Amino acid sequence: MERSTDKAVIHVLNNHKGGKQVQTVWDRYEAQQPQCGFGELGVCCRHCMQGPCRIDPFGEGPDRGICGATADTIVARGLARAIAGGTASHSGHALHIAHVFKKTLLGETPDYAIKDEAKLKTVAVRCGIEIEDRSVKDIALELVNKALSEFGDKGEPLTWAATTVTTGRIETCNELGIVPTSIDSTIAEVMHRTTYGVDADPINILLGALKCAVADYAACHMATDLSDILFGTPQPVVSKANLGVLREEAVNIALHGHNPLLSDIIAQVASEPELITEAKKAGAAEGLNVVGICCTGNEVLMRHGIPLATSSVSQEVAIMTGVLDAMVVDYQCIMPAVATVAECFHTKVITTMPIAKMAGAEHMAFDDENAMECARAIVRQGIERFKFRNPNKVCIPQESSKAIAGFSAEAIIGALAKVNAEDPLKPLIDNIVSGNIRGICLFAGCNTVKVPQDQNYVEMVKKLLAENILILATGCASSTYARHGFMTSEATKKYAGKGLAAVLTAIGEAAGLEAPLPPVLHMGSCVDNPRAVDVATAVANKLGVDTSQLPVVASAPEAVTEKAVAIGTWAVVGGFPTHLGVVPPVLGSKLVTETLTATLKDLVGGYFIVEPDPVKAAEALLAVIDQRRAGLGLS
Ligand code: SF4
Ligand code: SF4
Numbered sequence: 001m002e003r004s005t006d007k008a009v010i011h012v013l014n015n016h017k018g019g020k021q022v023q024t025v026w027d028r029y030e031a032q033q034p035q036c037g038f039g040e041l042g043v044c045c046r047h048c049m050q051g052p053c054r055i056d057p058f059g060e061g062p063d064r065g066i067c068g069a070t071a072d073t074i075v076a077r078g079l080a081r082a083i084a085g086g087t088a089s090h091s092g093h094a095l096h097i098a099h100v101f102k103k104t105l106l107g108e109t110p111d112y113a114i115k116d117e118a119k120l121k122t123v124a125v126r127c128g129i130e131i132e133d134r135s136v137k138d139i140a141l142e143l144v145n146k147a148l149s150e151f152g153d154k155g156e157p158l159t160w161a162a163t164t165v166t167t168g169r170i171e172t173c174n175e176l177g178i179v180p181t182s183i184d185s186t187i188a189e190v191m192h193r194t195t196y197g198v199d200a201d202p203i204n205i206l207l208g209a210l211k212c213a214v215a216d217y218a219a220c221h222m223a224t225d226l227s228d229i230l231f232g233t234p235q236p237v238v239s240k241a242n243l244g245v246l247r248e249e250a251v252n253i254a255l256h257g258h259n260p261l262l263s264d265i266i267a268q269v270a271s272e273p274e275l276i277t278e279a280k281k282a283g284a285a286e287g288l289n290v291v292g293i294c295c296t297g298n299e300v301l302m303r304h305g306i307p308l309a310t311s312s313v314s315q316e317v318a319i320m321t322g323v324l325d326a327m328v329v330d331y332q333c334i335m336p337a338v339a340t341v342a343e344c345f346h347t348k349v350i351t352t353m354p355i356a357k358m359a360g361a362e363h364m365a366f367d368d369e370n371a372m373e374c375a376r377a378i379v380r381q382g383i384e385r386f387k388f389r390n391p392n393k394v395c396i397p398q399e400s401s402k403a404i405a406g407f408s409a410e411a412i413i414g415a416l417a418k419v420n421a422e423d424p425l426k427p428l429i430d431n432i433v434s435g436n437i438r439g440i441c442l443f444a445g446c447n448t449v450k451v452p453q454d455q456n457y458v459e460m461v462k463k464l465l466a467e468n469i470l471i472l473a474t475g476c477a478s479s480t481y482a483r484h485g486f487m488t489s490e491a492t493k494k495y496a497g498k499g500l501a502a503v504l505t506a507i508g509e510a511a512g513l514e515a516p517l518p519p520v521l522h523m524g525s526c527v528d529n530p531r532a533v534d535v536a537t538a539v540a541n542k543l544g545v546d547t548s549q550l551p552v553v554a555s556a557p558e559a560v561t562e563k564a565v566a567i568g569t570w571a572v573v574g575g576f577p578t579h580l581g582v583v584p585p586v587l588g589s590k591l592v593t594e595t596l597t598a599t600l601k602d603l604v605g606g607y608f609i610v611e612p613d614p615v616k617a618a619e620a621l622l623a624v625i626d627q628r629r630a631g632l633g634l635s
Helices: 007-015 025-031 037-041 071-105 117-126 136-149 167-176 183-193 202-231 260-269 273-281 294-304 312-320 337-342 368-386 409-417 425-434 455-466 475-483 489-495 498-510 526-543 562-573 590-604 614-631
Strands: 237-241 251-257 288-293 308-310 324-329 348-351 401-405 439-443 469-474 520-524 552-556 578-580 608-610
Touching: 007 312, 071 136, 071 183, 071 202, 071 260, 071 368, 071 526, 071 562, 071 590, 117 136, 117 202, 136 202, 167 202, 167 562, 167 590, 183 202, 202 260, 202 294, 202 526, 202 562, 202 590, 237 294, 237 308, 237 475, 251 260, 251 294, 251 368, 260 288, 260 294, 260 324, 260 368, 273 288, 273 368, 288 294, 288 312, 288 368, 294 308, 294 401, 294 475, 294 520, 294 526, 308 312, 308 475, 312 324, 312 337, 324 337, 324 368, 337 348, 348 368, 401 475, 401 520, 409 425, 409 498, 409 526, 425 498, 425 526, 439 455, 439 475, 439 526, 439 614, 455 469, 455 475, 455 489, 455 614, 469 475, 469 498, 469 526, 469 614, 475 520, 475 526, 489 498, 520 526, 526 562, 552 562, 552 614, 562 578, 562 590, 578 614, 590 608, 608 614
Parallel strands: 251 288, 251 324, 288 308, 324 348, 439 469, 439 552, 469 520, 552 578, 578 608
Antiparallel strands: 237 401
């Protein structure tokens, strides 16, 4: 199997100078073959020390675990725990930002400030906070206290869920009893009910999992809101993406992980003349070159135009170019293998968070009360390592693509307002009604080693764009489309169907770009998926329908993480049919599989479509979009 469809990645894999001892994720994947069939079906359990237990999927061996748990129970428990893991990750991210946000207001973190007062006020009003005749600090303090209260058990629905969806969604969640009243206790409840000898009813477990996914949505939305207020709401920005953004004559520092708290500060200090002079003195004629990987990369791309080097599955390949002087990581999606690969080069891997250390990396604890100094010290480590670079190991591919990023919901509404200032949603709705925009698809999620990198994304998007589907992207999906040149005006001319191209051209010209908007709109990192829900909710409210009726779908064609499972599940609860291109470990239970792919449709409107073939997947999504259009009386 081809390892990647990204020419830059293939070039480095074939030509790197790190020697035979360099092992990548693809080598380790091969070494794992064949992977355990029980695990792939989700029918193994080790939730207690009587196990591990395995159910025979062919009906010839055990049909129950030692405690009596059936395949249905075991599969449901495994899925619920994956969603809890994803939710814990997103909520940890959100809580971290909320803590720094509060410390900023109390004057304890002088390098941070409220950057977007307009967004603060919008979010405050949405959360029911009085803003008239109050100082920014007062409003922000009440908002962040409200945010922090979401983690404890406040006994009422989570504000960041209840105030950001349609009333129809709230009613649906109420009817199913899946309204979380605390982020932390909902995660804990899943762990409780799935431990030895608690919940054995697979449907009841799945309902608990759906509730947890709603808590994940709230945490993601909160993280996005607080980040925008603290660092600014993204607006369109032009940058570049792919490994060709690394430069031989510069100190290259990659920011990798998820959270903007450190990376945003590094992006700021990297333009300080003193540090640039230090880099030049070290021999880097072009000074400093900060690049991004994964969702930290998306955060600094959207707010600072920092180029994106690569995405999750190819993170090691950035080191294999031989010119990465430091890889600075925060948390999530960082393969422990980066430290091992770095041993074959001069790259220093720097961990920064107390919960995310790894053998072989240097730990430089990030101190938010001294953020700028911490960031400068980290950059200086990169400058120091430049001196150890081996020119014989340099292997920089040429490929990089222009990429227009930064399409927050506010930026999209802002662009539409150039067409109709009084009613910005009208041009979008009119074009959906006319069929110029046949539907909308949000691509989210990761890159997996199980398919050639980016293949599913690229094949699906070409087909959907030709059929006039507007594409939104987040996380490593947005990195993929940036690297493959789908975030340019030229891509609209090349790939978009006639109707879609006309709309994107009209909006681009009205916005003064003298060119079409890109056909794939970069909406941010993986926690930013609620930005797409905000747009869908606004459209649904304006039309007087529910989000479960809109011709809007989602796809995670190369999903990997527990976080992706949590996001996919709340997308389904939000009423969006959601495609997965990688089969999740649920096939060992017919009941769970049918619930996820069919029964949920009746309960919440959304459901999972599992289809590894990208062409068939695109056709399935088009069919769903057409059904939804017919349901709304649109041709
Ligand atoms: S909880 Fe039950 S099925 Fe799981 S390992 Fe223990 S005995 Fe086996
Ligand atoms: S999209 Fe997936 S792999 Fe990429 S950063 Fe997000 S969770 Fe990690």
